[in-house]
Amino acid sequence: MSQHDLTLIVGKNAPRDEINRVRHLIDGAWTDGNGEVFERHSPAHGTPVSLISKGNANDASDAIAAARCAFERGVWSDLSGKERATLLLKVADLIDENRPRIARLEVLESGKPISQALGEIEGAADIWRYAASLARTLHGDSHNSLGRDMLGIVLKEPIGVVSIITPWNFPFLIASQKIPFALAAGCTCVVKPSELTPSTTAILGELLIEAGLPAGVVNIVNGFGDPVGSVLTTDPRVDMVSFTGSTAVGKTIEKAAGDTLKKVSSELGGKNPQVLFADADLDSAIDAIVFGIYFNAGECCNSGSRIIVHEDILDEVISRVVSLSQKVPFGDPLDPETKVGAIIHDGHQQKINGYVREAVAAGAKIEIGGAPIQIDGLPGAFYGPTVVSGLTPDMPIASEEVFGPVLSVLTFRTMDEVISLVNDASYGLSAGVWSENIHTCLEFARRAQAGTVWTNTWMDGFPELPFGGVKESGQGRELGRYGLEEFLEVKTVQMRIGRTRANWI
Numbered sequence: 001m002s003q004h005d006l007t008l009i010v011g012k013n014a015p016r017d018e019i020n021r022v023r024h025l026i027d028g029a030w031t032d033g034n035g036e037v038f039e040r041h042s043p044a045h046g047t048p049v050s051l052i053s054k055g056n057a058n059d060a061s062d063a064i065a066a067a068r069c070a071f072e073r074g075v076w077s078d079l080s081g082k083e084r085a086t087l088l089l090k091v092a093d094l095i096d097e098n099r100p101r102i103a104r105l106e107v108l109e110s111g112k113p114i115s116q117a118l119g120e121i122e123g124a125a126d127i128w129r130y131a132a133s134l135a136r137t138l139h140g141d142s143h144n145s146l147g148r149d150m151l152g153i154v155l156k157e158p159i160g161v162v163s164i165i166t167p168w169n170f171p172f173l174i175a176s177q178k179i180p181f182a183l184a185a186g187c188t189c190v191v192k193p194s195e196l197t198p199s200t201t202a203i204l205g206e207l208l209i210e211a212g213l214p215a216g217v218v219n220i221v222n223g224f225g226d227p228v229g230s231v232l233t234t235d236p237r238v239d240m241v242s243f244t245g246s247t248a249v250g251k252t253i254e255k256a257a258g259d260t261l262k263k264v265s266s267e268l269g270g271k272n273p274q275v276l277f278a279d280a281d282l283d284s285a286i287d288a289i290v291f292g293i294y295f296n297a298g299e300c301c302n303s304g305s306r307i308i309v310h311e312d313i314l315d316e317v318i319s320r321v322v323s324l325s326q327k328v329p330f331g332d333p334l335d336p337e338t339k340v341g342a343i344i345h346d347g348h349q350q351k352i353n354g355y356v357r358e359a360v361a362a363g364a365k366i367e368i369g370g371a372p373i374q375i376d377g378l379p380g381a382f383y384g385p386t387v388v389s390g391l392t393p394d395m396p397i398a399s400e401e402v403f404g405p406v407l408s409v410l411t412f413r414t415m416d417e418v419i420s421l422v423n424d425a426s427y428g429l430s431a432g433v434w435s436e437n438i439h440t441c442l443e444f445a446r447r448a449q450a451g452t453v454w455t456n457t458w459m460d461g462f463p464e465l466p467f468g469g470v471k472e473s474g475q476g477r478e479l480g481r482y483g484l485e486e487f488l489e490v491k492t493v494q495m496r497i498g499r500t501r502a503n504w505i
């Protein structure tokens with residue numbers, strides 16, 4: 001892997017980094033696989049960033065074989081929790097040491113702001129440390145209340161070989177929400193990063209080798225869903241698939257994995273509401289709304305992409321959201337002052353704009369934005385801060401995941417009405433409520449169908465707390481002790497002490 005200029009101080013010109021070479025990691029060795037390559041260009045600057053080995057079905061199969069062999073040999077699963085934790089902690093330290101390098105490549109491939117990328121890498125290291133603590137505290141149960149001659153033991157064992165498929169919007173962070181928990185459980189892995197943002201996963205592979213992870217425990221295959229992702233979800237040597245991405249792809253994976261009855265844990269889309277009651281603290285709520293929709297350019301499953309506002313405060317909320325939106329620094333993602341960077345690619349920008357244009361044609365009102373913008377002459381895809389009001393719940397922009405910096409505004413009058421608006425959506429990833437009345441917040445939290453409910457805040461996150469959705473937002477959980485449990489199988493052992501059982505015949 002090439003070394004890079006780590007300076008984060010840049011001018012208006014496109015970056016002049018070397019093109020980063022990204023290879024597969026299979027059985028502890030970096031390989032070009034079949035020899036085919038493809039290129040990734042910066043979505044903000046238009047310059048080439050990475051030259052990536054393009055995996056095929058044979059490369060994926062080889063990686064699965066390496067993971068299967070490593071698991072069966074017990075080179076990782078047979079280690080003690082202390083030994084696993086020690087290595088995970090080494091990886092966390094190495095992530096900290098390499099943070100500028102990882103963050104810069106993440107910016108160049110994804111278009112996100114450098115300040116955000118640096119924060120995400122720091123958060124990822126914290127997750128690895130938390131996973132290490134779980135490795136030390138993993139245990140089963142015993143039951144000594146089954147009679148004086150019986151002892152019941154419940155063992156928790158690694159599920160086996162896990163295929164991990166990660167998206168382009170948070171490539172390093174989401175990999176770090178999966179891999180360390182799988183490793184803490186004793187599993188082996190085959191990882192397929194998004195073809196748009198593979199470089200930081202490759203760096204993670206380097207750090208795992210440097211930390212001393214045995215060959216074959218974590219393998220990385222670059223490429224596209226067809227054929228690499230298809231092999232990783234259908235091969236009978238794989239015991240589990242952990243996937244983060246769109247609901248449409250998640251459904252395809254569920255169907256493909258069904259033929260071999262392998263476990264699937266999925267974190268999918270969201271159309272997450274922030275509900276503002278009439279007594280909301282608007283100073284805090286407005287800031288959280290603007291953060292919730294423009295963070296990562298809205299390319300975030302947890303984006304607060306719709307607000308449902310009590311009619312009594314609607315005009316004030318819209319006015320203040322628009323005013324604050326005008327102050328958000330959109331710009332060159334390598335500029336430390338930038339808060340919102342580029343859209344991942346032109347095709348996705350066109351999709352975002354299509355939702356807005358369709359809403360306008362149906363009678364919606366654009367309060368601000370509603371079109372692509374130019375940033376300092378950069379050739380990349382940038383979409384302006386956008387707020388759309390006058391919506392009805394059946395409009396696609398109000399019910400479907402736009403995945404861009406576009407805020408949909410709906411209204412309500414009663415708790416029953418807003419709960420209906422929240423729960424009628426096909427998604428159920430997260431929701432938020434703003435009210436100074438604790439009873440209002442608790443009632444909303446109990447009734448909202450969502451994996452996470454924030455009260456008087458938005459998008460706080462901690463490694464200790466589980467994350468995941470209901471309905472078409474996926475199944476299973478990441479982070480917290482529940483995130484470790486996903487990678488474990490439960491085995492019951494029943495032991496008779498002494499020869500006290502009466503013969504059946």
